[in-house]
Amino acid sequence: GAGVSQSPRYKVAKRGQDVALRCDPISGHVSLFWYQQALGQGPEFLTYFQNEAQLDKSGLPSDRFFAERPEGSVSTLKIQRTQQEDSAVYLCASSLKGTGFNVDEQFFGPGTRLTVL
Amino acid sequence: AQTVTQSQPEMSVQEAETVTLSCTYDTSESDYYLFWYKQPPSRQMILVIRQEAYKQQNATENRFSVNFQKAAKSFSLKISDSQLGDAAMYFCAYRSAPTGANSKLTFGKGITLSVRP
Numbered sequence: 001g002a003g004v005s006q007s008p009r010y011k012v013a014k015r016g017q018d019v020a021l022r023c024d025p026i027s028g029h030v031s032l033f034w035y036q037q038a039l040g041q042g043p044e045f046l047t048y049f050q051n052e053a054q055l056d057k058s059g060l061p062s063d064r065f066f067a068e069r070p071e072g073s074v075s076t077l078k079i080q081r082t083q084q085e086d087s088a089v090y091l092c093a094s095s096l097k098g099t100g101f102n103v104d105e106q107f108f109g110p111g112t113r114l115t116v117l
Numbered sequence: 118a119q120t121v122t123q124s125q126p127e128m129s130v131q132e133a134e135t136v137t138l139s140c141t142y143d144t145s146e147s148d149y150y151l152f153w154y155k156q157p158p159s160r161q162m163i164l165v166i167r168q169e170a171y172k173q174q175n176a177t178e179n180r181f182s183v184n185f186q187k188a189a190k191s192f193s194l195k196i197s198d199s200q201l202g203d204a205a206m207y208f209c210a211y212r213s214a215p216t217g218a219n220s221k222l223t224f225g226k227g228i229t230l231s232v233r234p
Contacts, residue, residue: 003161031220042121042208042224043162056221089160095220106222108162 002026004109006092012115013082021077021112025094032075033106034067035091043091049075050098082116089113119144119211123225130199131233137184138194138228140209148214151185152222153194157205165207168192170214196230204232 005024013019025032031050035043036059045059051072060067064083069075079086093106120143130136142151153165168176168185176183180200184193196203209225 033221035222040226042123042210042226043222045221045223048221059221091160091162093162098220105164105167106220111160 004092004094004107006090006109006112008112009110010113010115012117014117015083016081018078018080019082019114021079021090021114023075023077023092023094023109025073025075025092026096026107027073029094029096029107030072030098031095031106032069033093033095034075034077035093036061037089037091037111039088046077046090079114082114084116087114087116119146119149119213119223121209121211121223121225123209123228125228126226127229127231129231129233130196130203132199132201134199135195135197136199136230138196138207138209138230140192140194140225142190142192142209142211144190144211146213150212150214151183151192152210152212153181153183153192154208154210154224155203155205156208156227162208166194199232201232201234204230206230 007022034046037043047067048056049069064080066078089111091111092109095104095106122141149170152167155163155165166178166181180197182195206227208227210222
């Protein structure tokens with residue numbers, strides 16, 4: 001029964017570099033969310049997966065951001081050509097069921113702190 | 118679009134005393150869910166309490182209770198018998214009803230609670 005894990009916990013990138021952030025949800029969880037949390041702010045929704053299907057990517061700030069969950073378990077958030085404004089903590093959350101079912105708890109990972117220099 | 122407002126950036130409480138954290142929200146939906154999350158300095162977001170909008174009875178979880186005023190769109194969190202371990206950032210969050218809707222959470226900016234020994 002491990003919780004949601006994310007790696008790396010900290011990432012420093014030079015402006016223009018590409019980065020990949022990984023999320024391992026709780027085993028068997030159908031739903032997976034990515035949120036972006038700027039310093040001193042609340043998390044903001046980026047994208048949502050139900051199994052391997054990306055059902056909502058309305059929160060992705062630009063086409064430099066790309067997320068995938070090819071086998072319906074592990075997910076990767078990729079940011080291309082990083083900019084300073086991408087500096088934030090990226091949180092991943094998973095929940096047992098998919099949308100349309102009773103509300104179930106979202107379990108959050110510890111986040112990846114991305115710093116773009 | 119739904120919005121969540123937490124207007125108090127910081128609050129402080131004496132150990133063993135009671136503190137109330139405020140939250141207001143705006144929505145045109147009639148069915149939704151409200152949450153309070155706790156985020157300790159380690160950054161793992163933890164669910165504290167949740168309230169279904171269709172329920173008139175205020176939710177309670179041990180020392181944590183809410184005052185849900187649907188007409189006023191207000192959702193405050195009361196922490197009784199405050200403990201040092203309650204010190205954290207607290208986020209109020211909104212989620213649409215699950216039927217056919219995205220399960221994403223909309224967060225407020227958060228409030229930093231400190232507990233004085």
